[in-house]
Amino acid sequence: MLDAVKNYLNSSVTPGEAGSQLWATVYIVAITLGVSVAVICMNWLERKILAHMQIRLGPMRVGPHGLLQPIADALKLLIKEDIIPANADKVVFWSAPVVVTMTAFTTFLVVPFGRTHAVTDMNIGVLFMLGISSLGVLGIIMAGWSSNSHYPLMGSLRSSAQMVSYEIAMGLAIVCAVLMTSLQTGTGTLSMIGIVEAQSAQGTWFIFKFFPLGFVAFGVFAIAMIAETNRAPFDLPEAESELVAGFHTEYSGFRWSLFFLAEYSAMLAVSSIAVTLWLGGWLRPFANTLSGSAWDLAFSLIPALSFLAMGAGCFLGTIRMPKIIQMRVQTIGLGVFGALLALIGLTLLLPGVRERVQDIYWFVAKVACFMYLYIWYRGTFPRYRFDQLMKVGWKVLLPIGLAVLIATAVVGLRQELWAAIVGVLQ
Amino acid sequence: MSQPIDTSYLDLDTKDETFLDSTEMVLNMGPQHPSTHGVLRVILKLDGEKVLGTECVIGYLHRGVEKIGENRTYTMFNPYVDRMDYVAAVSNGLGYCETVEKLLSAEAPPRAQYIRVILTELCRISSHQVWLGTHALDIGAITPLFYAFRDREEILKIFEKYCGARLTTHAFRIGGCIYETYDGFEQDVKKFCTFFLPKLDEYEELLTTNRIWVTRTKNVGVLNPEDCIALGVTGPVLRASGVKWDLRKAQPYECYKDFDFEIPTGVNGDTYDRYLVRIAEMRQSVRILQQAVEAIPTGPIMAKVPKVIKPPVGEVYHSIEAPKGELGYFIVSDGSTQPYRVRVRPPSFVNLQALDKMVRGLLVADVVAVIGTLDIVLGEVDR
Numbered sequence: 068m069l070d071a072v073k074n075y076l077n078s079s080v081t082p083g084e085a086g087s088q089l090w091a092t093v094y095i096v097a098i099t100l101g102v103s104v105a106v107i108c109m110n111w112l113e114r115k116i117l118a119h120m121q122i123r124l125g126p127m128r129v130g131p132h133g134l135l136q137p138i139a140d141a142l143k144l145l146i147k148e149d150i151i152p153a154n155a156d157k158v159v160f161w162s163a164p165v166v167v168t169m170t171a172f173t174t175f176l177v178v179p180f181g182r183t184h185a186v187t188d189m190n191i192g193v194l195f196m197l198g199i200s201s202l203g204v205l206g207i208i209m210a211g212w213s214s215n216s217h218y219p220l221m222g223s224l225r226s227s228a229q230m231v232s233y234e235i236a237m238g239l240a241i242v243c244a245v246l247m248t249s250l251q252t253g254t255g256t257l258s259m260i261g262i263v264e265a266q267s268a269q270g271t272w273f274i275f276k277f278f279p280l281g282f283v284a285f286g287v288f289a290i291a292m293i294a295e296t297n298r299a300p301f302d303l304p305e306a307e308s309e310l311v312a313g314f315h316t317e318y319s320g321f322r323w324s325l326f327f328l329a330e331y332s333a334m335l336a337v338s339s340i341a342v343t344l345w346l347g348g349w350l351r352p353f354a355n356t357l358s359g360s361a362w363d364l365a366f367s368l369i370p371a372l373s374f375l376a377m378g379a380g381c382f383l384g385t386i387r388m389p390k391i392i393q394m395r396v397q398t399i400g401l402g403v404f405g406a407l408l409a410l411i412g413l414t415l416l417l418p419g420v421r422e423r424v425q426d427i428y429w430f431v432a433k434v435a436c437f438m439y440l441y442i443w444y445r446g447t448f449p450r451y452r453f454d455q456l457m458k459v460g461w462k463v464l465l466p467i468g469l470a471v472l473i474a475t476a477v478v479g480l481r482q483e484l485w486a487a488i489v490g491v492l493q
Numbered sequence: 494m495s496q497p498i499d500t501s502y503l504d505l506d507t508k509d510e511t512f513l514d515s516t517e518m519v520l521n522m523g524p525q526h527p528s529t530h531g532v533l534r535v536i537l538k539l540d541g542e543k544v545l546g547t548e549c550v551i552g553y554l555h556r557g558v559e560k561i562g563e564n565r566t567y568t569m570f571n572p573y574v575d576r577m578d579y580v581a582a583v584s585n586g587l588g589y590c591e592t593v594e595k596l597l598s599a600e601a602p603p604r605a606q607y608i609r610v611i612l613t614e615l616c617r618i619s620s621h622q623v624w625l626g627t628h629a630l631d632i633g634a635i636t637p638l639f640y641a642f643r644d645r646e647e648i649l650k651i652f653e654k655y656c657g658a659r660l661t662t663h664a665f666r667i668g669g670c671i672y673e674t675y676d677g678f679e680q681d682v683k684k685f686c687t688f689f690l691p692k693l694d695e696y697e698e699l700l701t702t703n704r705i706w707v708t709r710t711k712n713v714g715v716l717n718p719e720d721c722i723a724l725g726v727t728g729p730v731l732r733a734s735g736v737k738w739d740l741r742k743a744q745p746y747e748c749y750k751d752f753d754f755e756i757p758t759g760v761n762g763d764t765y766d767r768y769l770v771r772i773a774e775m776r777q778s779v780r781i782l783q784q785a786v787e788a789i790p791t792g793p794i795m796a797k798v799p800k801v802i803k804p805p806v807g808e809v810y811h812s813i814e815a816p817k818g819e820l821g822y823f824i825v826s827d828g829s830t831q832p833y834r835v836r837v838r839p840p841s842f843v844n845l846q847a848l849d850k851m852v853r854g855l856l857v858a859d860v861v862a863v864i865g866t867l868d869i870v871l872g873e874v875d876r
Contacts (some may be wrong), residue, residue: 117635120636121635121636121638121639121640122639122640122643123639217518217520217521218520221520221542221857225542299633300633300705302633303858445635446635446636447634447636447699448633448634448703448705449629449632449633449634449700449703449705449706449709450632450633450634450705450709450858451633451705451708451709452708452709452856452858452859453542453856453858454856455705455708455709
């Protein structure tokens with residue numbers, strides 16, 4: 068048993084490639100749990116960050132600085148009465164949140180958190196992710212239709228139109244990245260791991276490749292992915308001020324929380340695609356300029372140090388807590404939380420752990436930047452109107468995406484093209 | 494339950510024009526809806542997202558304020574008017590007090606007039622702040638709301654220090670003011686003026702040049718001047734269409750003729766212009782405030798009006814420029830201590846008429862934008 072574990076840990080392939088069903092299951096469970104925990108963290112962070120942008124405090128009561136608020140909310144949602152409207156199509160109504168959640172989680176099958184930290188490495192990884200994530204729209208239409216109510220219906224129709232339109236621009240941007248893997252080195256791949264390895268081999272993240280082409284393609288993707296996940300400023304399907312709550316107006320309790328879970332895990336999923344395609348996936352930053360074993364060591368310490376710093380922040384927070392008897396539990400709680408973070412930091416200092424976990428750390432850190440952007444947009448932008456949204460998708464992003472794709476092909480193949488032209492002329 | 498709604502008057506003959514012969518959908522927006530600014534109910538006839546017609550159903554907040562007026566003495570009715578437009582309570586009180594003063598042929602002393610103007614202009618700013626926050630929230634920008642409410646707090650603090658109430662202030666009395674200003678009132682107002690102008694820039698920074706904001710508001714809910722006048726629309730909505738009509742200039746009441754200020758007007762009469770006009774109005778209000786606190790005279794604050802108000806038989810109409818438009822009171826006196834009839838001309842109610850004209854042919858998202866830009870308060874619409 069122990070040998071099997073050790074054996075696997077020393078291997079350098081994903082469980083899918085190794086054909087190990089046991090480890091694949093372990094990874095699936097770990098990723099499902101991890102994504103759920105990330106959604107819970109995201110819930111707290113969004114409320115806190117948005118609150119601080121809006122000169123509010125956000126949750127402060129449940130736990131120190133509201134740290135336990137998401138758990139309290141989850142508990143509240145679980146014990147709420149389960150309401151299915153009388154005129155709803157019950158089977159469809161019941162299955163819609165399941166479809167949405169399933170698709171959102173299935174995309175994580177191919178997300179590479181590290182060279183070996185993925186459930187499997189499919190040779191059509193990107194395509195798989197796109198396909199599965201666009202299946203989510205089916206669940207949304209089901210939810211809107213089965214609710215048998217006007218607002219959900221309009222919300223779901225808006226959402227399907229939006230997702231379908233932006234998928235094209237998104238697809239074009241993705242093709243740019245895929246094209247970049249084949250140029251200059253000559254090994255095109257759709258595998259998520261392959262794309263990151265291509266970036267590693269070419270010594271550049273694709274966002275910086277053929278500057279500014281990579282950057283523009285990334286921009287198209289970054290805009291399309293916000294629209295794809297129905298977030299501000301493209302949050303028309305659930306436009307609170309127009310459609311009350313959009314497609315999930317009639318949902319409550321646990322079913323509603325499934326939609327919530329699906330929305331946030333979809334955000335994580337598309338951010339993961341963005342990170343994989345453009346920002347070098349699990350590769351550490353400054354791999355070219357700050358190379359060498361000393362820098363490698365320094366960068367491998369950053370995960371541990373950042374956790375220790377967060378722990379220290381919590382300990383400092385306990386000092387700043389009001390010294391009154393009512394706050395004692397909260398102060399202790401914050402201390403325990405800090406100790407937990409510090410413990411994780413100390414674990415990450417161990418060489419064996421450090422080596423294997425730093426990939427995951429960099430990947431998650433990059434995804435976290437995207438998550439912050441999502442919150443920032445929400446705090447800043449008004450909402451687009453439906454026709455304007457379509458205009459942006461079809462008249463702006465699509466032509467830009469096409470132009471970038473052609474430009475990437477031309478720039479990447481310029482020598483071959485030049486040779487061909489010269490050949491024709493001769 | 495409620496009666497079925499008669500939608501026969503909504504032009505059903507447009508049916509042939511709908512795409513692919515699809516049928517229209519009748520959508521009930523409100524009375525419980527996040528962005529109908531209270532309990533307004535709008536019945537929308539939709540072709541997909543396109544609005545073919547609307548009907549406003551009002552009365553969910555009817556409290557019979559006008560009828561209450563017939564059963565109270567002139568003095569007792571004064572606090573009730575604060576409850577109509579509860580985000581601009583001071584203006585309501587001013588309008589009522591002035592109307593009764595006109596009936597009594599009395600006039601508030603100069604110092605009282607200055608105090609009234611200062612408080613009313615502060616109230617105008619606070620009302621516009623509430624409008625800005627909620628209007629931006631309707632269009633999806635959630636942050637300006639909090640900025641606006643943070644700064645509105647300073648105004649409410651001044652109100653609270655002056656008369657003890659923050660929202661429904663009952664600040665004025667027939668014949669002047671009952672409270673002398675507190676120590677440091679002038680400084681507080683001055684401080685607010687210097688504090689507020691940069692904040693106004695902050696709001697504008699978030700919205701005025703924001704591409705999404707501009708595309709969402711430009712050419713949305715256009716009202717031309719003729720329509721405005723035909724519908725009786727007043728206030729910033731009228732001025733945004735280019736009509737330079739402001740009762741503070743057109744028929745100056747109180748001491749407004751002492752002050753140097755401009756009437757901001759728009760050109761296109763769209764939602765964006767209305768936004769710009771209201772922002773500019775806040776700037777002008779600050780200008781008035783700055784002049785007023787400098788020039789505030791000393792002297793009595795209450796005119797010589799009898800304890801028991803018994804106006805002579807007659808009727809009077811008087812209107813003021815409330816933050817939302819022309820707020821008029823028509824009072825009929827039968828010589829007793831109670832008015833025979835009080836009729837209020839609330840700006841929100843009249844402006845709401847324009848909704849249907851503004852939103853026909855637009856999309857659902859524009860309906861909430863237009864409701865926001867009309868700046869209605871349902872307490873005033875229903876009374």
